[in-house]
Amino acid sequence: MSSAHPRKVKLLYFAWVREKIGRASEEVALPDNVATVADLVTWLKTRGPEFGEAFARADVVRAAVDKTHVKSDARIAEAQEIAFFPPVTGG
Amino acid sequence: MGVKVQREDFDVASEVDALASGRTDIGAIVTFTGRVRDDDKGRPIKSMTLEHYPGMTEEELSRIEADANARWPLQASLIIHRTGELSPGDNIVLVVTASAHRQAALEAAGFLMDYLKTRAPFWKKETGPAGESSWVEARENDETAATRWRST
Numbered sequence: 001m002s003s004a005h006p007r008k009v010k011l012l013y014f015a016w017v018r019e020k021i022g023r024a025s026e027e028v029a030l031p032d033n034v035a036t037v038a039d040l041v042t043w044l045k046t047r048g049p050e051f052g053e054a055f056a057r058a059d060v061v062r063a064a065v066d067k068t069h070v071k072s073d074a075r076i077a078e079a080q081e082i083a084f085f086p087p088v089t090g091g
Numbered sequence: 092m093g094v095k096v097q098r099e100d101f102d103v104a105s106e107v108d109a110l111a112s113g114r115t116d117i118g119a120i121v122t123f124t125g126r127v128r129d130d131d132k133g134r135p136i137k138s139m140t141l142e143h144y145p146g147m148t149e150e151e152l153s154r155i156e157a158d159a160n161a162r163w164p165l166q167a168s169l170i171i172h173r174t175g176e177l178s179p180g181d182n183i184v185l186v187v188t189a190s191a192h193r194q195a196a197l198e199a200a201g202f203l204m205d206y207l208k209t210r211a212p213f214w215k216k217e218t219g220p221a222g223e224s225s226w227v228e229a230r231e232n233d234e235t236a237a238t239r240w241r242s243t
Binding site for chain 1: 207208210215
């Protein structure tokens with residue numbers, strides 16, 4: 001499946017994920033072959049060493065799609081906002 | 092029911108008063124207050140900064156609170172969590188649960204804290220006396236504590 005206009009989503013980064021990537025948010029055009037959160041991580045890691053560093057332990061980094069916790073196999077076709085962050089430490 | 096995410100401090104007594112005043116159906120109120128300690132495993136702490144995910148934090152806390160209200164007969168509940176830079180001795184989090192009897196209030200308060208610690212998108216960064224800082228790592232036993240509610 002392909003589209004003439006790649007879909008744009010907002011990415012948010014928190015805590016040490018934000019620090020390693022060097023920004024808190026950005027808007028990206030998703031390639032057609034990015035269907036799940038895991039696909040997105042794989043693609044992000046090709047964008048620069050800072051992403052490789054942030055996702056070096058990809059099993060540690062958590063994700064939320066539209067402000068809801070998801071697993072890495074979650075589909076992101078309808079997503080507006082995808083966030084990546086370390087395990088939470090509030091309370 | 093209520094959820095507040097704020098930089099300002101809270102006063103436990105006035106929050107409990109606001110929640111319970113005029114109510115004669117509440118027989119038990121439990122409050123839990125989490126505070127900043129001055130050390131982490133022997134390492135001195137000068138300050139703690141709490142980052143969060145605005146929007147998701149409020150939604151997640153509301154989901155956790157609704158979950159508690161579905162599991163226990165609560166007359167009222169409240170979660171307040173602070174953000175920004177805090178010092179040792181400062182309040183971080185307040186959970187209040189009110190019920191007709193103590194068991195529901197006690198259990199629901201424990202559930203709210205266990206779930207908050209593993210699901211609410213907050214991250215703590217500690218700064219030591221020399222200005223060195225590090226992100227607090229998630230604890231395995233917080234995850235274990237949250238798991239105990241799954242069989243109930």
